Amino acid sequence: MAVTGISANRLELLSIADAVAREKNIDKEVVIEAIEEAIQKGAKSRYGAHHDIRAKIDHKTGELSLTRHVTIVEDDWQPEDELEEFNDSAMVRLTDASKRDPEAAVGKEYVEVLPPFEFGRVQTQMARQVVTGKVREAERANQYEEFKDRVGEIVNGTVKRVEYGNTIVDLGRGEGIMRRDQSIPREVFNVGDRVRTYIYDVRPEAKGPQVMLSRAHPGFMAKLFAQEVPEVYDGVIEIRAAARDAGSRAKMAVLSNDSSIDPVGACVGMRGSRVQAVVAELQGEKIDIIQWNDDEPTFIVNALAPAEVAKVVMDEDADRVEVVVPDEQLSLAIGRRGQNVRLASQLTGWQIDIITESQDSERRQKEFAERTTLFQEALDVDETIAQLLVTEGFATVEDLAFVESYEVAEIEGFDEDTAEELQARAREFLDRKAAELDAKRVALGVEDDVLNVPGVTGAIAVALGEGGVKTLEDLADLATDEIRGGYEVKNGERTKVPGVLESFNLSQQDAELLILHARVAAGWIDASELPQAELEPEPEFEEEIFAEAGEDGAEEPVEGVDVDAEVFDEDLEPTQDA
Known part of the structure; x- marks a missing residue:
């Protein structure tokens, strides 16, 4: 103009x-x-x-x-x-x-x-x-005002141009960009093609608002189901989570707010009509529709379908879960190139480790043998007595030394005198071990003030000394990564850096608390700066969840497990594989 x-x-x-x-x-x-x-x-x-x-x-x-x-x-x-x-x-x-x-x-x-x-x-x-x-x-x-409130919507547009794998889409009142990694693999667009995409972000940048489009985002699949399934659109059925390996496979968890409606069947439709409409839009992507469950172990079992799960052991502190499957189900549980377990992990938010029943049995036998040997050497008893203690759930000498004596006396074949003798030997062993550790600590030059810090045991003090941490100030000056271990990038490669107490498997909170106590003892901070609530004690046993069906269809615990473990019956939900 x-x-x-x-x-x-x-x-x-x-x-x-x-x-x-x-x-x-x-x-x-x-x-x-x-x-x-x-x-x-x-x-x-x-x-x-x-x-x-x-x-x-x-x-x-x-x-x-x-x-x-x-x-x-x-x-x-x-x-x-x-x-x-x-x-x-x-x-x-x-x-x-x-x-x-x-x-x-x-x-x-x-x-x-x-x-x-x-x-x-x-x-x-x-x-x-x-x-x-x-x-x-x-x-x-x-343009920004037009699209800023439309994040999470599906929009139709026309391909305007393709630059270096990125597709520029004309949306009518603006343009959007679909980057290479946000498109479905092997999907090729030409100028003028009509395309349906999902707005996952709108960014106000100096060169103008960037409307970020995607066909690989899990939200795209969820919105397609909302268009195809009236119950989802009306809110009767909720899509609680979705995970995709675009162009190959996806998992979606659904929940019905109406007990009379099957959420999986509603999403599949008569003869698969509804799900097939979504599959066609996603270029043949295979979709597993599973039922959401508020009970996380059950949900994890459902998410790993079609693989069968024998047992789930959860570590809530590390957000990890160990799943035991029958030997013949291992490849199915992992999936091609780890696809099944990866999608299940994304869907549930847990890091999932898969092992077979034989590996689990072998590990248990190894742990049993190691604990038996420990009790034999520490208490100077024969193999039978040591095995009885391990079978009753005693994992360490400390467990035996400080438990109420009647709990030991109640073991079959033991009496009060036997219990008192075994506990006395356990305490003597711990005293000898503590003395050895203290002598080693002194030889390493670790000061007494370090040992007096809450949370520092003799073994921890020795490990600190071996790591060059010998004074209260040395401990107070540490970072949590220096205690627990971490990663750093050198020459473009991510390398593991060990921590001085890495072998003790301290949680992030435990490591932070240890450092804070050291800083209080050193006078760097006031005790009022410590967290008000201490960490809850670890449970005596890990939760073990079983999901193996018996002959009558009822779920039964797998044989050969610890009798003291807390057991939950799994109510397995049906899984529809599109």
Whole structure:
């Protein structure tokens, strides 16, 4: 758009503004304000940049007025900004103004009407740039307002161009970009193709709002089901979680708010009609629809379908779960290239480790043998007594030494005298071990103050000394990664950095608490800065969840498990494989 001069026809200015507003889909007022600013800049380039020149176009008649303003300021006026200074072309001090105007007052403005003038080549170019810039800013603001509240929606568009694998989509009132990693593999688009995409983010950037589109996002699949399944659209069925390996396989967890409606069957549809419509849109992607369950072990079992699960052992502190499956089910549980377990992990939010029943049995036998040997050596007893203690659930000598004596006496074949003798030997062993550890600590140069820190045992003190941590200040100065171990990037490679107490498997909270106690002891912080609630003690036994069906269809515990483990029967939910 060209601005030739302020003497242009009045109706011409309004018609230009109206045409630009319609073409760019922006407010006409914005275009008129841009023209006013362009005329002001052109006038300042002609009369001087220091002048306060203002252009005003009547929005109804198109009448243009160009005026110069001089404002009265106080005699002792001081700039608010360091870069600002007194401008005698746009300001006049009160004393000077009073000499010519008896009614002069601070803030009063003198207005001078300027005559019309023709724009030169430089002024025309400047005006064009101003108007173009303002119109572009208004377009970007409109586009951001249009799409910022549409995150999570499916939109239809036309492929405008493809650049380096990224697809630019014309959405009608703006453009969106679908990056290479957000498209379905092997899916190729040509200019002019109609495409259905999912808005997963809208970013206000300097070059304009970026509408981020995706066909690989789990939300795209969920929204497609909402379009195909009326119960999902109405909220009767909820899609609680979804995970995708775009173009290959997906898992989706659904929950019904109406007990009379089967959520899995509703999403599948008659003869699979509903799910097949979604599969067709996703280029044949295989979809497993499973039932959501608030009981996490049950949900994990469902998520690993079609594989059968024998047992689930959860470690809530590390957000990890160990799943035991029959030997013949291992490949099915893991899936091709780990796909099944990876999607189940994404769906449930747990890190899932898969082992077979034979591996689990072998590990249990190894642990049983190691604990038996420990009790034999520590208590100087024969193998039978040691095995009895392990079978009863004693895992360490500490467990035996500090338990109530009647619990040991109640073991079949034991009496009170036997229990007292075994506990006495256990305490003697622990005393000898503590003395050895303390001697080693002293030899390593670890100070007594370190041992007095809450949470520091003799074994921990020795490990600290071997790691070069010998004073209270050394311990207080550590970070949690230095205690637990972590990763760092060197030469572009992520490498493991061991921690001084990594072998003790301290949780993040335990490590932080140990450091805080050391800092309190060192006088670096006050005790009031310690967390108010200490960590809850570890449960005596890990939860073990069984999901193996008996001959009558009822679920039974797997044979060969610890009798003291807490057992939960799994109510396995049906899984529909599309």
